[in-house]
Amino acid sequence: MSLRPLDLVGLILIGWGGLGLLGLVVPARWGRCLLFPLITGLSVLMAGAGLWALQGGAQTLVLPMGLPGMPFHLRLDVLSAFFLTLLGLAGSGISAYATGYFRHMAETRAGDFQRLILLYALFLASMGMVLVADDAYFFMVAWEGMALSSYFLVTTDHEIPAIREAGFLYLLMAHLGAIALLLCFGLLQSGAGGDYAFATLRHHSLTGFWSSMTFLLALIGFGAKAGLLPLHSWLPEAHPAAPSPVSALMSGIMLKMALYGLLRVLFDLLGQPLWWWGALLVGLGSLTALFGVLFAAVQSDIKRLLAWSSVENMGLILSGLGLTLLFHGAGQETVAALALAAVLYHALNHAFFKGLLFLGAGSVLHATTERNMAKLGGLIRVMPWVAGLSLIGILSLAGLPPFNGFVSEWLLLQAYLLRPDLPQPWLNMVLPLGAAVLALVGALAGFAMVKFYGIVFLGQARGLVLGEVHDIGLWERFGMGWMALGCVLLGLFPSSVILQLDTVTHALVGQGLGASAARHGWLWVTPVAASRASYSPLILFAVIMVSVGLTFLGVRRFFHGRWRRAPAWDCGYPFQTARMQDSADGFGQPIKQIFESFFGLSREIPSPFDPHPHYHSEVRDPLWALCYLPLVRGVARLVKVVGVLQQGRISNYLLFSFTTLLALLALVTGTRP
Amino acid sequence: MSHWNPAPFAQQLLDLFASLLLLIAFAMLSQRRILTLIHLFAWQGLILTLSIADSAWLTHQPHLYYSAVLTLIIKVLILPLLLHRLIRRLDVVWDVETLINIPTTMLVGIGLVVFSFNLALPIAHFSSTILRNTLGIALASVLLSFMMMITRRKAVPQVIGFLALENGLFLAATSATYGMPMVVELGVALDVLVGMFIFGIFFFQIRETFDSLDIRHMEKLKEE
Numbered sequence: 001m002s003l004r005p006l007d008l009v010g011l012i013l014i015g016w017g018g019l020g021l022l023g024l025v026v027p028a029r030w031g032r033c034l035l036f037p038l039i040t041g042l043s044v045l046m047a048g049a050g051l052w053a054l055q056g057g058a059q060t061l062v063l064p065m066g067l068p069g070m071p072f073h074l075r076l077d078v079l080s081a082f083f084l085t086l087l088g089l090a091g092s093g094i095s096a097y098a099t100g101y102f103r104h105m106a107e108t109r110a111g112d113f114q115r116l117i118l119l120y121a122l123f124l125a126s127m128g129m130v131l132v133a134d135d136a137y138f139f140m141v142a143w144e145g146m147a148l149s150s151y152f153l154v155t156t157d158h159e160i161p162a163i164r165e166a167g168f169l170y171l172l173m174a175h176l177g178a179i180a181l182l183l184c185f186g187l188l189q190s191g192a193g194g195d196y197a198f199a200t201l202r203h204h205s206l207t208g209f210w211s212s213m214t215f216l217l218a219l220i221g222f223g224a225k226a227g228l229l230p231l232h233s234w235l236p237e238a239h240p241a242a243p244s245p246v247s248a249l250m251s252g253i254m255l256k257m258a259l260y261g262l263l264r265v266l267f268d269l270l271g272q273p274l275w276w277w278g279a280l281l282v283g284l285g286s287l288t289a290l291f292g293v294l295f296a297a298v299q300s301d302i303k304r305l306l307a308w309s310s311v312e313n314m315g316l317i318l319s320g321l322g323l324t325l326l327f328h329g330a331g332q333e334t335v336a337a338l339a340l341a342a343v344l345y346h347a348l349n350h351a352f353f354k355g356l357l358f359l360g361a362g363s364v365l366h367a368t369t370e371r372n373m374a375k376l377g378g379l380i381r382v383m384p385w386v387a388g389l390s391l392i393g394i395l396s397l398a399g400l401p402p403f404n405g406f407v408s409e410w411l412l413l414q415a416y417l418l419r420p421d422l423p424q425p426w427l428n429m430v431l432p433l434g435a436a437v438l439a440l441v442g443a444l445a446g447f448a449m450v451k452f453y454g455i456v457f458l459g460q461a462r463g464l465v466l467g468e469v470h471d472i473g474l475w476e477r478f479g480m481g482w483m484a485l486g487c488v489l490l491g492l493f494p495s496s497v498i499l500q501l502d503t504v505t506h507a508l509v510g511q512g513l514g515a516s517a518a519r520h521g522w523l524w525v526t527p528v529a530a531s532r533a534s535y536s537p538l539i540l541f542a543v544i545m546v547s548v549g550l551t552f553l554g555v556r557r558f559f560h561g562r563w564r565r566a567p568a569w570d571c572g573y574p575f576q577t578a579r580m581q582d583s584a585d586g587f588g589q590p591i592k593q594i595f596e597s598f599f600g601l602s603r604e605i606p607s608p609f610d611p612h613p614h615y616h617s618e619v620r621d622p623l624w625a626l627c628y629l630p631l632v633r634g635v636a637r638l639v640k641v642v643g644v645l646q647q648g649r650i651s652n653y654l655l656f657s658f659t660t661l662l663a664l665l666a667l668v669t670g671t672r673p
Numbered sequence: 674m675s676h677w678n679p680a681p682f683a684q685q686l687l688d689l690f691a692s693l694l695l696l697i698a699f700a701m702l703s704q705r706r707i708l709t710l711i712h713l714f715a716w717q718g719l720i721l722t723l724s725i726a727d728s729a730w731l732t733h734q735p736h737l738y739y740s741a742v743l744t745l746i747i748k749v750l751i752l753p754l755l756l757h758r759l760i761r762r763l764d765v766v767w768d769v770e771t772l773i774n775i776p777t778t779m780l781v782g783i784g785l786v787v788f789s790f791n792l793a794l795p796i797a798h799f800s801s802t803i804l805r806n807t808l809g810i811a812l813a814s815v816l817l818s819f820m821m822m823i824t825r826r827k828a829v830p831q832v833i834g835f836l837a838l839e840n841g842l843f844l845a846a847t848s849a850t851y852g853m854p855m856v857v858e859l860g861v862a863l864d865v866l867v868g869m870f871i872f873g874i875f876f877f878q879i880r881e882t883f884d885s886l887d888i889r890h891m892e893k894l895k896e897e
Contacts, residue, residue: 021730351696365769463880650831651772651824651825651826654819654822654823658816658819658820658823661816662788662816665788665792666788666792668792668793669795
């Protein structure tokens with residue numbers, strides 16, 4: 001029997017698990033120097049297997065494992081293949097980085113590090129299992145494995161109470177989501193008979209109310225993982241709590257598993273979508289994106305800023321998914337394919353640039369042990385590698401050409417602006433608003449990124465001794481360089497990427513973009529028609545380079561050649577300190593003012609006569625007070641009511657069960673025909 | 674000389690055993706002395722054994738003989754002996770108090786018997802076994818034992834009530850479906866034995882903590 005991609009994927013998954021178990025027994029130093037590079041190698045192999053499977057049809061495999069009579073079904077189709085590629089590509093960069101990053105931990109906390117290897121490998125493997133699962137049972141096992149392993153990774157530093165709390169919140173939300181998913185699969189199977197294999201669910205279609213209920217349950221279940229409003233609250237807590245490579249894995253890859261799940265359920269298992277599903281997703285996604293980017297703009301903790309930015313990007317992705325659903329439901333498959341390609345493209349891009357930025361933030365955190373922007377600054381001089389590579393991530397996230405973030409956001413914008421003919425006229429009028437939100441989000445993301453980069457890397461150090469800060473090692477450089485290279489290549493060769501995405505869009509909505517997008521050769525991307533819009537990153541890149549070069553030469557040419565060295569900003573200032581720079585709070589101030597109604601803001605403004613003024617402001621998530629606290633209070637009240645039953649007398653407890661038994665027996669007697 | 678058909682006789686015997694069981698259940702409900710309670714429990718087990726053996730003979734179900742032997746060993750010999758040793762070592766022979774006075778308990782018990790017969794009547798019509806008459810009695814003894822657990826204040830009689838409840842369930846299973854599968858019966862027997870040991874340990878722990886086996890002392894074990 002020849003080797004199929006699915007067999008290869010299975011072997012890689014087993015390999016990850018095996019390496020993780022090996023991590024428990026070999027010494028920590030060996031584990032870091034040997035096992036993490038091996039994990040990286042397997043990730044590269046996984047990317048290869050994904051790309052290989054992207055070319056072919058679906059393959060299935062039934063494992064003789066699981067419950068009696070319920071073997072594990074595996075299936076690898078192009079959708080799984082695309083996400084496996086994402087997992088492999090981003091996972092290899094992050095794992096390579098982790099090899100260097102955990103050096104300190106492997107030396108000082110060997111026991112913890114050995115457990116971390118196991119959990120890290122299991123996390124990767126369970127994400128791979130989610131992608132190839134072909135029955136609800138195996139899917140849930142893998143899904144929960146993913147949640148549990150990531151929970152333990154988040155709580156690596158469990159000595160810190162705040163991290164334990166963040167981990168608990170994450171676990172709680174993960175379980176709520178899992179319950180919704182369980183119900184969702186139950187509904188999908190209801191009445192179909194037989195097992196829970198996706199093959200059975202695929203041929204069993206629901207209609208009307210139950211179909212909508214299934215959609216809503218899937219939205220809650222996967223939305224809780226994706227950070228969809230108002231289920232996002234765990235995300236800005238858990239991501240900063242985790243070690244940075246883990247944050248990168250969670251934000252870059254795990255959030256995409258939610259997207260995969262939604263795509264799997266909505267386009268593969270559930271039948272024809274109703275129009276309001278898409279509208280709901282577009283609305284919620286846009287709100288999430290706006291909410292996320294606003295909060296990202298006012299954060300002063302570097303990792304929290306990135307976490308909120310992940311909320312924003314998942315919002316964009318989900319709104320694009322809603323758009324796909326809308327057009328798919330209305331039978332306009334070309335536009336649906338455009339929106340879907342944008343969604344998948346952005347998912348891939350986000351994995352790269354957010355992974356890269358989390359790794360960069362990790363390096364800053366590792367070198368300075370400081371995550372508060374108010375204390376950072378001027379790091380570009382001592383960490384040139386981190387600063388340079390992070391710049392690529394920043395530009396990608398801000399959506400600037402010729403990097404990758406621009407391409408996918410631009411494609412999404414095209415999908416919004418295509419002015420389609422939907423059967424609901426009001427939707428046709430409202431949808432351009434989504435485009436406006438997208439533009440606003442893009443601009444604010446740029447703002448947040450300028451803040452992130454400017455405060456952390458530029459300017460003067462705020463209280464740090466820069467001499468003690470060291471740049472990253474070789475493995476970290478390699479990992480971050482890999483991710484940065486991905487950002488650049490994905491940005492420069494969009495038509496090749498779209499051609500690869502074509503098989504996925506063909507499989508899901510029956511239309512591809514490749515024929516029209518790459519019509520004008522590999523240099524140009526033309527999503528719809530050349531008369532509307534087209535984009536050539538390579539030419540743009542060349543133009544940028546040429547104009548920079550010309551400017552440089554021009555300045556050289558006309559420059560008089562006399563240097564004058566003078567203190568900067570010396571116009572009336574005899575001295576200058578780091579406290580005179582713009583601070584993170586100060587930079588975010590305009591956003592706080594304009595969008596004040598969005599934030600739960602509390603400020604301490606010092607009196608003008610205070611000789612040691614201290615300004616403090618805190619931004620809280622208003623949804624926490626609006627959605628979560630009432631829930632908590634309600635549960636507490638309910639528990640108090642139940643507490644009345646607890647009287648401490650065994651006789652009473654026995655009486656409760658006795659009367660219940662009698663009542664049930666009487667009920668049975670009464671209702672029997 | 675015509676062939677003597679033993680079936681009606683055995684049937685009569687079965688009804689007799691069932692009514693004896695009900696009588697013992699009432700006796701346990703009204704009994705205050707713990708020692709007598711244990712004797713009554715042993716008697717109940719013996720009659721249950723006879724009843725099961727009788728139904729085995731009547732229905733030619735050989736596996737019921739095993740159940741009978743099992744019941745005899747565990748419920749007539751081992752458990753009463755264990756309980757005996759327990760109360761001697763704990764030095765509690767008396768149980769003077771009940772939560773509700775005895776006549777009221779008996780009246781409620783009669784109501785329970787009527788209720789369970791009413792409940793069992795339609796089920797007995799469905800049931801195809803020839804033992805269906807005993808179903809009502811089995812249910813009644815379950816409820817009566819439960820009632821006994823509720824009305825006692827000391828821990829030992831409650832445990833005896835629990836064991837008697839199990840006896841009633843056993844009778845119900847035998848009469849409704851010719852007994853449970855052997856695996857289940859073995860498991861239940863083991864559970865009862867293990868439960869007994871755990872109860873024994875708990876008794877000593879409770880007495881060590883509260884200097885008494887009166888469960889009123891445990892009322893403070895609740896959240897304020």
